[in-house]
Amino acid sequence: MVAADHDGDDNSRPQPHTSPARSNPVFLSYRHESDAHRAQVRDLAERLEAAGLTVVLDQFAQERQFRGGGPDEGWPRWSKQQAGNGD
Helix, strand or coil, rough: CCCCCCCCHHHHCCCCCCCCCCCCCEEECCCCHHHHHHHHHHHHHHHHHHHHCCCCCHHHHHHCCCCCCCCCCHHHHHHHHHCCCCC
């Protein structure tokens, strides 16, 4: 019988997969039920961005991409396109 030498590290366990710093964007879709709900979704999106994730959110796109306007194709089609951009 051979005794295993354990120094606290168990290299036989699979290590979690670490990917490059770049990750897929997170697309947030939600029902526009109320201003309060809209604000909660934005708060979540801001917290995800603060954690280093790329967030796709209509509110962000309206401000950052469309300068207060909207996409030529309309928000429903824009949303479907964004949802389809994931891997």
